[in-house]
């Protein structure tokens with residue numbers, strides 16, 4: 001068995017590996033550009049992407065919108081013709097403006113999760129960007145494909161199907177994640193692969209399925225392809241590369257993490273996420289951390305009620321303030337043993 005290129009409309013992705021978007025600041029131009037140069041798709045996370053720009057403290061949204069262009073341009077330069085996209089969470093405050101900024105900056109793809117991107121087709125009208133929802137169930141897939149069909153007379157350019165072993169926000173309940181072995185995610189992928197065929201026929205196109213969550217080695221990729229996926233999305237493994245945009249301390253925290261250090265945390269918007277145990281999680285477990293300033297990140301967050309500020313925690317993390325940071329990770333983080341490069345990961349994974 002050999003990997004086949006991932007065909008997304010008129011885009012041919014030589015290596016069917018997408019590097020998952022990682023916010024805040026973990027996947028920006030450097031990592032995404034390096035992945036794209038190796039023949040995969042490099043994904044920049046737009047979550048508070050301008051966190052280190054001079055005007056960020058005063059005007060987060062405008063600063064982020066400018067930083068989207070800056071990082072897409074830079075990633076494309078590094079990519080030498082490779083494919084660069086963005087991850088924009090549906091839960092982002094002023095989501096539509098982020099989508100427009102990414103379109104105008106020439107993103108090749110937009111991947112959108114943390115909510116269902118119901119109106120995304122409308123927002124990208126007139127732009128040749130490819131769009132993909134992130135889904136975690138057959139039910140969410142059917143809602144989105146039916147909605148896009150009925151309201152916009154179009155379908156997805158590809159679908160990212162993210163399972164319970166992933167990092168970042170997860171599309172499963174805390175109870176489901178506590179009984180993770182009972183989740184039959186293979187079945188979910190197979191059903192989605194079968195389900196999308198009717199939309200492929202109707203729109204005379206291919207809708208590749210990209211499996212995500214816990215993919216670590218060639219065997220995991222082969223397994224996903226055997227289930228009918230056309231490619232994979234991998235995030236955690238790319239953190240401990242020289243090219244990753246996080247601080248050296250963040251990468252070291254990944255290398256130091258043991259299996260028993262991995263926790264499920266509830267983000268201020270009520271969604272579960274996976275992270276490495278540290279001082280911040282301990283404090284959150286003991287009670288609320290007062291929020292002094294709102295950075296306007298997520299539309300459903302109420303700073304008066306939230307248990308902590310997720311932007312502040314994620315910025316602490318990317319900057320290397322490990323004890324006070326939120327260290328999102330996939331559940332195979334403890335298997336990472338050494339720093340590497342994007343090139344070396346591709347050499348290891350491509351077959």
Ligand SMILES: Cc1cc2nc3c(=O)[nH]c(=O)nc-3n(C[C@H](O)[C@H](O)[C@H](O)COP(=O)(O)O)c2cc1C
Nearest residue numbers: 020021022023166167168213214234235236328330
């Ligand atoms: C540090 C980190 C941050 C992440 N941030 C985001 C994000 O901002 N938006 C999103 O949709 N997914 C996010 N994810 C999920 C990844 O894009 C990816 O789909 C998932 O982690 C894949 O599983 P893996 O990490 O086991 O390879 C994040 C993952 C990690 C590890």
